[in-house]
Amino acid sequence: MFNIFQLAARNLFRYKRRTLLTSTLITLGVVSVLLFISISGSFKALMIGQITDSMLGHIQIHKKGYLASIDSLPLNRNLTGKQIDKVVQILAEEDGIEAYSMRIKLGAMFSNFIETTNIRLNAVTPTDEMKTAPLLADRILEGEKEDLIKPGEILIPELIAIGMKVKVGDGIVLVANNKDGSVNGQNFTVRGILEGISGPGGRDGMIHIDDAKSLLRINTVEVSEITIRLKDIDKLPAVFTSLQEKLGSMKNQQGMPVFEVHTWEKISPFFNIAKMIDLMTFFIKIMLVAIVLVSIMNVMIMAVYERINEIGTISAIGTLPNKIMGLFVLEGFLMGILGTTVGTVISLISIAIMNATQISFDFGRQTGLLLSPTIGATDVVLVMVIVIVIAVLASLQPAWKAARMDPITALKHV
Amino acid sequence: MSVVVAKQLVKTYVTGDIKVEAIRAVNFSVEPASFVSFIGPSGSGKTTLLNMIGCLDPPTAGQLQVVGQNITRLSRQDAARFRGEHIGFVFQDFNLIPVLTVFENVEYPLQMVQSWPREKRKTRVMEMLDAVGMADQTHKYPSQISGGQKQRVAVARALVTNAKLVLADEPTANLDKKTANMVINLMKQMRDEFKTTFIFSTHDPRIVDNVEITFALDDGTLQKLEKSAGGDHV
Ligand SMILES: Nc1ncnc2c1ncn2[C@@H]1O[C@H](COP(=O)(O)OP(=O)(O)O)[C@@H](O)[C@H]1O
Ligand SMILES: [Mg+2]
Numbered sequence: 001m002f003n004i005f006q007l008a009a010r011n012l013f014r015y016k017r018r019t020l021l022t023s024t025l026i027t028l029g030v031v032s033v034l035l036f037i038s039i040s041g042s043f044k045a046l047m048i049g050q051i052t053d054s055m056l057g058h059i060q061i062h063k064k065g066y067l068a069s070i071d072s073l074p075l076n077r078n079l080t081g082k083q084i085d086k087v088v089q090i091l092a093e094e095d096g097i098e099a100y101s102m103r104i105k106l107g108a109m110f111s112n113f114i115e116t117t118n119i120r121l122n123a124v125t126p127t128d129e130m131k132t133a134p135l136l137a138d139r140i141l142e143g144e145k146e147d148l149i150k151p152g153e154i155l156i157p158e159l160i161a162i163g164m165k166v167k168v169g170d171g172i173v174l175v176a177n178n179k180d181g182s183v184n185g186q187n188f189t190v191r192g193i194l195e196g197i198s199g200p201g202g203r204d205g206m207i208h209i210d211d212a213k214s215l216l217r218i219n220t221v222e223v224s225e226i227t228i229r230l231k232d233i234d235k236l237p238a239v240f241t242s243l244q245e246k247l248g249s250m251k252n253q254q255g256m257p258v259f260e261v262h263t264w265e266k267i268s269p270f271f272n273i274a275k276m277i278d279l280m281t282f283f284i285k286i287m288l289v290a291i292v293l294v295s296i297m298n299v300m301i302m303a304v305y306e307r308i309n310e311i312g313t314i315s316a317i318g319t320l321p322n323k324i325m326g327l328f329v330l331e332g333f334l335m336g337i338l339g340t341t342v343g344t345v346i347s348l349i350s351i352a353i354m355n356a357t358q359i360s361f362d363f364g365r366q367t368g369l370l371l372s373p374t375i376g377a378t379d380v381v382l383v384m385v386i387v388i389v390i391a392v393l394a395s396l397q398p399a400w401k402a403a404r405m406d407p408i409t410a411l412k413h414v
Numbered sequence: 415m416s417v418v419v420a421k422q423l424v425k426t427y428v429t430g431d432i433k434v435e436a437i438r439a440v441n442f443s444v445e446p447a448s449f450v451s452f453i454g455p456s457g458s459g460k461t462t463l464l465n466m467i468g469c470l471d472p473p474t475a476g477q478l479q480v481v482g483q484n485i486t487r488l489s490r491q492d493a494a495r496f497r498g499e500h501i502g503f504v505f506q507d508f509n510l511i512p513v514l515t516v517f518e519n520v521e522y523p524l525q526m527v528q529s530w531p532r533e534k535r536k537t538r539v540m541e542m543l544d545a546v547g548m549a550d551q552t553h554k555y556p557s558q559i560s561g562g563q564k565q566r567v568a569v570a571r572a573l574v575t576n577a578k579l580v581l582a583d584e585p586t587a588n589l590d591k592k593t594a595n596m597v598i599n600l601m602k603q604m605r606d607e608f609k610t611t612f613i614f615s616t617h618d619p620r621i622v623d624n625v626e627i628t629f630a631l632d633d634g635t636l637q638k639l640e641k642s643a644g645g646d647h648v
Binding site: 317 | 465470494497498502509511518522523526
């Protein structure tokens with residue numbers, strides 16, 4: 001076995017052109033797969049980051065049934081004092097939670113003293129909100145970003161700013177229905193214009209939570225949603241499962257569940273796009289694997305054809321068919337290893353260079369987004385193993401052909 | 415005991431409706447350490463006969479015994495094993511492996527056919543290259559040496575495994591007369607030194623002068639030629 005190995009390695013070294021050609025093809029295949037995985041992964045992570053960090057958070061907790069009726073922003077489905085305490089207590093036990101923010105979501109009439117329109121609002125505690133949605137402040141197109149929001153101020157969505165011709169510093173009035181059916185109004189100063197993003201809550205305005213309470217005449221503790229940011233998004237499934245177990249199982253006196261826990265994936269339509277990216281990655285992987293397969297097979301068939309005379313000779317002088325087969329398969333295997341190793345090294349270096357040079361690009365209104373491609377060890381190992389297996393598979397048929405060749409016919413071949 | 419015994423040996427090629435009787439019921443035997451040639455014009459059946467003796471092609475009918483073993487019916491695998499153990503080959507086109515050096519070509523059978531340890535291989539290969547006068551060219555590739563030198567290397571490769579029988583099908587056909595004689599003399603010298611039986615074929619009557627036993631092949635039939643004193647039979 002070792003002898004065949006030595007011979008195969010020597011043959012690769014001596015048939016330099018062929019070896020270079022094949023391993024370059026393999027290298028190209030590996031590099032394109034790995035770079036594609038890492039770059040598309042980076043885009044995906046970036047987009048997910050944009051979605052979660054500028055509004056959605058990673059996990060949201062509501063009172064059971066809230067999301068189903070979120071269009072009407074019902075105040076009677078808010079979480080109340082004891083329920084909030086329970087959630088806070090459970091969140092404190094949970095590792096992996098970076099921050100959370102409690103929001104009151106409400107609908108109101110928005111008036112600039114000339115015209116009136118509807119507005120959807122998130123009322124937040126600015127310190128908590130900024131920790132939970134760190135990119136939120138970046139969505140403020142005009143106005144002060146520092147401290148996000150103070151009592152008496154409002155961040156209005158871009159569309160309303162344009163539609164109602166309202167500028168930063170203008171005074172406006174919000175009028176809202178309270179839970180008991182009465183109506184209350186309150187003056188606000190426009191602090192800034194908030195850029196719209198796609199997805200739930202993406203076109204909402206924002207006020208301070210204390211203002212929401214006075215506007216809605218809420219004098220107890222009450223919130224519509226608790227948005228959670230994790231330290232590491234990769235831990236999402238684990239944290240979600242744990243919260244789901246603890247909160248989802250809680251029942252009220254009527255035996256109905258109290259809470260509902262959702263991940264961003266469940267809430268955002270972008271999750272489907274992310275899934276499509278995964279699917280696309282998968283098909284591109286398959287295509288590249290097919291290309292590698294066909295190229296190696298092609299080169300191996302050529303190699304066998306070119307070396308018919310050599311095969312005839314070694315067969316005539318008594319080399320056993322399985323050794324001839326082993327020789328050719330090993331040559332394919334070694335070329336696979338060579339091409340894959342070089343390809344992996346080139347890919348990793350390229351990824352490192354891309355990270356070092358801080359390639360930035362613009363995406364919609366977002367400018368200066370940094371591409372930071374990464375690749376997991378499992379992906380690398382998986383691609384390497386697949387390509388090497390493919391290299392062996394591709395050389396099986398030609399090797400088998402070589403092994404079965406009749407020495408007389410092979411020797412006659414010129 | 416004879417190295418080769420052929421009894422009523424027949425080889426018929428059938429391609430479509432055409433039947434070619436390449437060897438027609440020949441009988442002969444070859445004794446150990448003898449130096450034998452089959453001579454005959456092109457198409458007379460030399461290659462066919464040597465291929466059968468060399469276990470590369472099974473006979474259609476008759477009996478064939480080589481180094482005491484009946485090889486009339488052997489599987490591919492057994493035939494390959496038999497060749498690797500007992501028979502050395504020298505080819506008309508030299509058939510050295512182009513990407514291997516002189517040394518590596520001679521070493522090849524010891525590495526891939528028989529599994530000799532590295533050090534023993536080295537000693538043995540150098541011994542054989544020395545015997546054929548190629549010890550100073552070990553690192554050259556086949557493309558860097560002459561035809562005569564290639565055939566010397568081929569002889570070394572055929573002998574390196576201690577084969578009892580070396581078969582050479584027209585080993586001189588691609589060489590000029592002087593080199594051809596040199597190669598024949600080398601093979602004879604090797605026979606003397608290693609007591610290996612040599613069987614070779616040729617269509618050139620001029621080079622069989624110093625061959626001890628000559629069989630004439632004509633259209634698949636065999637006739638043993640008696641050695642003439644002056645060696646001037648033409
Ligand atoms: N594989 C084959 N199929 C059909 N006919 C063959 C085959 N090999 C050899 N022959 C025929 O057998 C005869 C002997 O051929 P061969 O042994 O090659 O002669 P030589 O080696 O003396 O030139 C020739 O007529 C040749 O055409
Ligand atoms: Mg011939």
